[in-house]
Amino acid sequence: MSFLLRRLGFYLLAFWASITLNFLLPRLMPGDPVTRMLSRSQQRLEPQQVEALRTLMGVDGGPIIPEYFAYLGRILTGDFGMSISRFPTPVSEVIASQLPWTLLLGLTSLIIAVILGNLLGILAAWRRGGFLDSIAPPLLVFIGSFPYFWLAMGALYIFGISMGVAPMRHAFSVGLVPGFNLVFILDVAAHLILPALTIVLVSLGGWMLGMRNTMIATNSEDYILMAEAKGLRPHRIMLNYAARNAMLPSVTSMGMSIGFIVGGALLTEVVFAYPGVGYQLLGAVQGLDYPLMQGMFLTITAAVLIANFLVDLVYVRLDPRVRKG
Amino acid sequence: MSVPVLEVQELTVEYVSDERAVRGADRVSFTIHAGEIFGLAGESGCGKSTIANSIMRLLKDPARITHGKILFDGKDVLGMDEAELRAWRWNNVAMVFQSAMNSLNPVTRIGEQFVDVIRTHRGGTRATAMQRAEELLKMVRIDPARLRAYPHQLSGGQRQRIVIAMACALNPRLLILDEPTTALDVVVQQEILEQIRDLQNELGFAILFITHDMSLMLELSNRIGIMYGGRIVELAPSRILHHDSRHPYTQALLGAFPPLHGPKVKLTGLAEGVKFTNVQDLEDHGDGHWVAPTDQPVLSQGEAL
Structure with a gap:
């Protein structure tokens, strides 16, 4: 328990x-992002908008500490501007x-892969x-x-076309x-198949090779030999003894992927015109939409941290040895 | 004492690669009787563990048994199919491995690993299997509450005793101990050997005891076979072997360990570069003493070959 609390504190x-960095970045950049945006949009913004932008990015000249x-x-009330x-x-x-x-899209393809x-x-x-071992990995x-x-x-x-x-x-x-x-769910599923399938197809090899290699190392462990000597059934040794130990690195990389x-x-979002954060982020960068970019960066940061915490939770269940860590 | 539990006849194991085959064990024959402690001693790489693993048919590629027979209670072990073999393992022969410290699955509780083996062979409920596990742990004097522990929470000696308790779980007729105490310090070694002896008195299984530690071997075994280069060079009851060894390799092995009691003795061993090649079959010297003939001179005490 104290292990998890410490991890939570760290996250x-x-x-x-990351919030602080997000706050500082516009201030550290040379020039004024608002002015640059204005020149890009050829002064099409209303004066109140410009003022709001300045306030939002903390470039309205106020003292930095209260602004911060x-x-x-x-941010904590979910107001990203x-x-x-x-x-x-x-x-x-x-x-x-x-x-x-x-x-x-991401979770479906990740879980399947x-x-x-x-x-x-x-x-x-x-x-x-x-x-399987000779065919699947190279393919x-x-x-x-x-x-x-x-x-x-x-x-x-x-x-789609042919x-x-x-x-x-x-x-x-x-x-x-x-x-x-x-009707709606089936329609969504139909639209999901191709994008998800292509993602699964390209990422499958990595997952398989990773697991295969750890598993081979695990197979030569003494407790596998002992399990065999104990007369246990092969599928039980494979799953409860070998795979159970070999899956630990996989869990870590899955957490990072989440x-x-x-x-x-x-x-994927570009090719399949699928609505998603990636496409939106690209739009935000191209349109110099600083508030949106900042909001997205924070969301991504939060997601990475939450995913890591989830992995910690699962890992503690899977590997008793980290509990004291 | 006269009923043979295990008969190994002319067992030959080869490690085969593309270019050549190396003999890990070469026409090894011995018999272990009910309730007997039979020792196999010899230097690293002489084939002791190869023999142990082939008895349980745990040899992995590229090792294979190319010749010989293994009979357990008269039944041909090498002829068993997968299902027979699984049912036979642990039920009749259990094994404590060289690195028993790493023999336990690190991610499951000790209790689960007992339950696993008991229920696979005997069936029954989880609760009865747990109960049996508690009894077994008490037998090796470990608090039954430790069944809830994970392997990393136990000391090396405790883990070793747990593996020994696990080996006794199904009352096997033969226990193979492959260097069970090599990774432990001398005090813990003594405790463990004590316990093995107690368990043997109580349960009456036979033991195949493998080590390179001659003092342990002489202390525990009834009969001893000395291995060298995959062959047995001398086989005798331990008392005879101790005082009247005939093969120079046996003498060198005995001379390499200091006696715990008595006057100081200069340690001896094989001199640099001495090798025995083409070891012949054993010859009977009476009283169950068998020796492989050799050209090398027999040593007197304190002399290096």
Whole structure:
């Protein structure tokens, strides 16, 4: 328990540090971001907007310490200011409208890739040099080394244009009203298949190889030999003794991947015109939408930290040895 | 004493690679009777563990048994299929490994590992298996509450005793101890050996005891086989071996350990570069004393070969 509390304290500290950086960055940049934005948008902003921007980014010349605390207060109440590129929508609303789709796409593909990749890795290592072990790793690495956009466009061309079986764009069909009913859910699933499948395809090899290699090292451990001498069934040794120990590094990398999901899968979102954080972030950078960028950076930071904390929680369950750490 | 539990006949194990095959054990024969403690001693790499692993059929590629027979209660171990082998392992022969410290699964509780083996072979509920595990832990004088512990929370000696308790779980007829105390200090070694002897008196299993530590070996075993280069060079009851060894390698091995009691003795060993090649089959010297003939001279006490 004290281990988890200490970790939690560490993450809170890290989050505070990232908020502070977010506050400082516009001030540390040479010149005034607001002026630069104005020159970009050719003075199309109203004077109140300019004033609001200055206040938001702390470049209105006020004393830095009170500004900092005011900023902290706004962040903690979820007020990230107004988006410039989608004025006057609040930044939090822009993020909230994109985040669910990003999470849906990212989590679905990650979970499938992790489960499938690890299972393949376990089986390949268990029958080392066997059929699966000789075929799957080179094949998956081969697929994984295609440029992603090429693979995605290829899939879109074959299944979307030539065969016409997969939807071409967006997260659900135009004209459908979002709601919790079967028609909508099926439509969303149909739109999800191709983007998710391409992500799974390119990431599967990494998961499989990682698991396979750890598992091979684990297989030569003494407790595996002892389990065999105990006359246990092979699948029990494979899962409870070998895989149970070999999966620990996998859990760590999965946690890191969960965190980065929130950053969005930019290429996927571009190719499949899928609404998501990645696409939005690109738009924010191109449109010099500083408040939106800042909001997104904070969201991503928070997601990475939360994911890490989740991994800690799971890890404590899986490996008794870290409990005292 | 006369019923053979384990008969190993002309066992030959080869480690095969593309270029050549190395013999890990070469026409090794011995018999272990019910309730007997049989010792196998010899230097590192002489094939002791190879023999232990082949008895339980735990050899991994590239090692394979190329010749010989292993009979357990008259049953051909090498002829068993996978299912028979699984049912036979631990039920009849249990093993304590060289590195028993690492023999326990680090991520599951000790109790679970007992339950695992008991329920696999005997079935029954979790609760009865747990109860049995508690009894076993008491037998090796460890607090049954430790069943809730994970391996890393126990000392090396405790872990070793837990593995020994686990080996007794199904009342096997033969216990293979492959250097069970090598990683432990002398005091703990003595405790563990004491415990093994007590358990043996209580449960009556036979023991195949493997070590390179001759003083431990003489203390514990009824009969001893000395191995060298994959072959047995001398085989005798321990009293005879101790006082009347005939093979120079046995003498060198005995001479390499200081006696715990009595006057100071100069340690001896094999001189630099001495090797025995092409070891012949054992010859009967009476009283169960078998020696491989050799050209090397027999040593007198305190003399190096």
